[in-house]
Amino acid sequence: MPALALLIRFVTSLSADEWLQYRGPNHDGTSAELIRTNWNDAPPRQIWKVPLNFALSSFTIGGGRAYTQALRRVDTQKQEFCLALNADTGAELWATPLGLGDYPNGGVGSDDGPRSTPTIDGDRVYVLTSYLRMACLDAATGQQVWSKDFVADFGATVIAWQNAASPLIVGDLIFMNCNAPGGRLLALRKQDGTVAWQRYDDRMTQSTPVAATIQSVPQIIFFAQSGLVSVAPDTGEVLWHYAFPYSVSTGASPVAADDTVFCSAAYGVGAGAVRISKSGATLSTQEIWRTPGANMNHWATPVYHDGYLYGIFGHSLYHLGCVEVATGIETWAHNDANSPGSYNLGGVLKVAGHILMLTTRGELVLAKADPTTYTEVARLKAVTGRCWNVPAISNGRIYVRSTSEAAAYDVAVPGSPKPKLKLLPTLAADRSLRLFIANVDASPLDPARAMNIDVFATTNLSLGLPAWVKLPQATVFTNGQLLLDEPPTSTVDQKFFKAQERP
Secondary structure (H helix, E strand, C coil), rough: CCCEEEEEECCCCCCCCCEECCCCCCCEEEEEECCCCCCCCCCCECCCHHHHHHHEEEEEEECCEEEEEEEEEEEEEEEEEEEEEECCCCCCEEEEEEECCCCCCCCCCCCCCCCCCCCEEEEEEEECCCCCCCEEEECCCCCCEEEEEEEHCCCCCCCCCCCCCCCEECCEEEEEEECCCCCCCCECCCCCCCEEEECCCCCCCCCEEEEEEEECEEEEEEEEEEEEEEEEECCCEEEEEECCCCCCCCCCCEEEEECCEEEEEEEEEECEEEEEECCCCEEEEEEEEEEECCCCCCCCCCCECEEEEEEEEECCCEEEEEECCCCCEEEEEEEEEECCCCCCEEEEECCCCCCEECCCCCCEEEECCCCHHHHEEEEEECCCCCCCCEEEEEEEEEEEECCEEEEEECCCCCCCCCCEEEEEECCCCHHHHHHHEEEECCCCCCHHHHHHHHHHHHCCCCHHHHHCCCCCCEEEEECCCEEEEECCCCCCCCEEEEEEEEC
16 A cells, blocks of 8 residues: 655745735635734835726735736727736836726726736736636736637627626636636636636626635535536536525625635625535535625625624625624624715725725725624725725735725734744554644744644645645644644545644
């Protein structure tokens, strides 16, 4: 019997963190970084601020560059562009035209522009336009590597208010709803853009799909006009479906909260939560609550933390709220008396145990992730202009943009960073595994830090983030290290492990 092969991947909260996809590296609006939160005593330092053309896109950060989209005029035609800025200075490095930029449905304003956010993977950037053209660009130069026009080549239909979803990359595949009749849900091979699978007739919304592992099953969850559709990443086979109403537009992504998935839409639709169960190899759903006309997310996706959702709820009249996932009960609602109407269609993230919100008017607001009451920690006017997007957090900085400008702010924790983690494996003759988690510099692991470390494993790296499963075994703190024992296995010939601090 072959020996168990081990590959140890190190992930710590203070290593160089990059923001490679819309709403962050885990597709869930969560940053694992530790940022400084004493803004009232020491306001974040502005690193740079530059003017920027119209867009509702967010930033992604990788390789020293900040990527976004913008609307520009080329001769007599407006076109969408993918931009790369120097992450340290804000200087434009390149701008690649992507095609038509036209928004005839109104509802946004004169500063309307591209809605989708570029995705970074290695030395390439993937961007999806409002009119359903996918372009793969060289990250350093912006030169096109390959492209797909889903309208011209697949017969896709562009919905009202155009596409707002961003490319989701897991492993070697890009996932999207291309809205082509008979094959709307789609996975492309990121290397060359060829189709890996294309299935089903679930009409698209403005929602970006998410990757999740539920009941130990990796899956991609689409929020289509028919409701939530969960599929196996490699084949597209439907794992489960949750029927949910559609009206006018659905902008927020689904939220995976342990074994429950939350979804919400505005225009009177409301919200719902479905619990996913597993029997043998089959996943099934049970709706645990639905609130027609309430708990509505119009544009911004809420974030999940310890049993609760924090986000911007409502339609026309908006507020920051906290909703219990198990019941759908809103435990508090906060209206900004100092700046009425500022929450609206901004964005929400979770970082360092706090909720970080970008308001429509360009303010960054830090609040405690507390289900009992709203407690504001700090507030900063970051940019002017309209903000219908989320910030990006990378390497101790917050990157933020509006429809008219972009900026970067330093929120790094001062002092020496914590040592990176390392995993020390020992394989016994019975194929049981003992893992020690320690500081890479051999210094003793701080007990408080040790309590915040989880160990994850996967047997298939090609499936990407959703395949990583948290190990259920308890860790033991001993002699300045964490110890974890995994039982023997005779069915797996290779396994990969990583240690990660909780945000």
